[in-house]
Amino acid sequence: MNYQITIKRIDTVNEIEGYWTTQDYIALCERFNFPDAATAEPENLPELLQMAISDYEPHEAAAIVLDYKLGAELSQGQIEQIAHNMLIDKVCEEYPEIQMQGRLFHANQLLFKAYNGKFPNAKASIVHFSMAPTQGEAKELTAENVLKLLNKGLSDRNLIKRLFEDQMTQNIPFPNAAAIIWELRTTDAVNFSLITSENWINNEDVILSEFESVLEQIEQED
Template structure:
């Protein structure tokens, strides 16, 4: 199916609003020995958590937040290692399990704010674009669909294209797309907002802002 793709804008952000819920803040406050989060004003929860976190050593705080978010996927030794590495590297850009990079970004930025810069400052990109079919009906697109359709507008230097050249350009499955794309939202299946790491897509990666792109059906690899 042929599509007209228009990339409207890319915002570079230090945090993704709405990722941490009030319940997350209350649960984390308990883990940082502040039990009154449930009765506090909702608007004050982020600030209270920053204060509670800052009473701990940075690597200890990182372990607590990582265990809260990824304790069901990582062992204690892995969490301890990541917590220590986060103080010196952008682990959220380098961690080999792509599906965890988004969560690691959100954890990193929570700690970055609480410690006023002791953790490296990672950034995310919010890509605003539209995809309009020119020879078929509008359909809801997946992360995989969207990345393949954006391919024609991205520089050859783009990290996704360099690491996943075949998946981006051929009609084969691209399971890693679900980890690369942290959020994909649309109200009308034409205008989309995509959230990902600045490491995956940034403003310098865009070579074309309006272009045509073909979405092919994925071949059965069985």
């Protein structure tokens, strides 16, 4: 099916508003030995958590946050190693398990804010775009569909295109797409916004803001 694509703009942000919920703040405060968070006003919780975090050494705080977000998937040794590396590098952009990069970004930015810049400042991109079929009604698109359709508008220097050339250009499955796109939002199946790392898509990657693209039926591997 043919689609008309328009990339409207890319917003570069330091954090994703609304990612951390009230329950997240309460649970983290408890882990940082601030037990009265449940009785605090919700709007005060981010500041209370920052105060609680600041009583710990940065690598200790990182390990606590990582255990909260990724403890079910990582060993204690892995958490300790990542906690130390986070003070030096943007681990959320380099970690080989792509499905963890989004959560590592949110953890990194929480710590960056709490420690006034002791952690590297990673950034995310919010890409606003439309994808409308040239004929027929709009259908629900997956992260895999969206990345394949965006391919033509992205520079050859784009990291996704360099690492996943076959998946971006051929009608084969692209399982990592759902990990590269942290959130995909639409209210009408035509106008979209996606959230991902600036490392994956940024303003310099866009070479065409309006173009047509073809979405082929993806052949499932045996």
